[in-house]
Amino acid sequence: MEITNVTEYQAIAKEKLPKMVYDYYASGAEDQWTLAENRNAFSRILFRPRILIDVSKIDMTTTVLGFKISMPIMIAPTAMQKMAHPEGENATARAASAAGTIMTLSSWATSSVEEVASTGPGIRFFQLYVYKNRNVVAQLVRRAERAGFKAIALTVDTPRLGRREADIKNRFVLPPFLTLKNFEGLDLGKMDEANDSGLASYVAGQIDRTLSWKDVKWLQSITSMPILVKGVITAEDTRLAIQNGAAGIIVSNHGARQLDYVPSTIMALEEVVKAAQGRVPVFLDGGVRRGTDVFKALALGASGIFIGRPVVFSLAAEGEAGVRKVLQMLRDEFELTMALSGCTSLKEITRSHIAAEWDAPRALPAARL
Ligand code: FNR
DSSP states (O other): OOOOSTTHHHHHHHHHSOHHHHHHHHOOSTTOHHHHHHHHGGGGEEEOOOOSOOOSSOBOOEEETTEEESSSEEEOOOSOGGGTOTTHHHHHHHHHHHHTOOEEEOTTOSSOHHHHHTTOSOOEEEEEOOBSOHHHHHHHHHHHHHTTOOEEEEEOSOSSOOOOHHHHHHTOOOOTTOOOGGGTTTTOSOOOOOSSOHHHHHHHHHBOTTOOHHHHHHHHHHOOSOEEEEEEOSHHHHHHHHHTTOSEEEEOOGGGTSSTTOOOHHHHHHHHHHHHTTSSOEEEESSOOSHHHHHHHHHTTOSEEEEOHHHHHHHHHHHHHHHHHHHHHHHHHHHHHHHHHTOSBGGGOOGGGEEETTSOOOOOOOOOO
């Protein structure tokens, strides 16, 4: 049957993938309240479309950290993509390049920064988890820079791994024929089986729980790449991120896989945008599955969005072609949303093009007697 929207890939992936792998990709933390909320919250925002505007030409291009891309739809880092498809991250990188957009490669990729770079030209960011062993981190950042990666997305919401109960039940572990390629040779590329989630144990053993704002400074001292802070959902942390030199902020709750009962990212977005006061760009990830979602995020002040699960699910279903199709479908839907809202370029998308459930009712003009 023909696939007509991004969400349809999830059921295909579920059929194709081993249960342990599908559950790892699909799960959220604990009650998975935030997981549902990341989707549900988009339905609390409605459009206020403008009519009779010439929409015969629509320009979706934008610039992210100075890099020109074809649309404000980018790829979030998702770990271990070779569990979905033998070409894994390399297929994703090619699909992103073909679409003229940015791919973020996970620290925990099953392809190395060098392998991904060798797939051809493309604008790529590198997502960083900070290990206890800072030599490992410094070496990896240098490798990413040398391989032509353009920015670091520093994940700040994972001092410990969120409790994903399916992974505990399944005793999730990276299949033995794969490695965390960036750490191969450093003795950190394998994940031992554990009495719960093998990944949770790996994180507890290797990832630095002491990570704090001073380390954002440290990171700037070892690289000239700009740093996006990924995992901010409050105004307080937005101000701290900017004070500590962040080049941009990604409003993210890690796809609802870390702390459950945090708000959806689309509801947290405006608070962050207001606190950023236009000093750095603000991006969003979490639950984006439609072109209308992209428009809503931009109307609330985001400079662009990232998608996570749609990439691994489409990769599992159809490899590179699947990821290309996901990017194309979102692009087409977003373009249609712009046309039907009366916007011909991203700068024309404003807060007045949407009304959110949490907006105060418009004050009625006082009656004149
Ligand atoms: C992730 N995410 C993630 N984030 C990160 O910083 N490093 C990582 O390695 C991963 N790995 C990862 C694996 C899988 C299977 C998922 C689903 C998510 C979080 C990711 O970057 C992003 O924040 C969310 O996926 C966005 O939400 P959606 O689009 O999946 O709803």
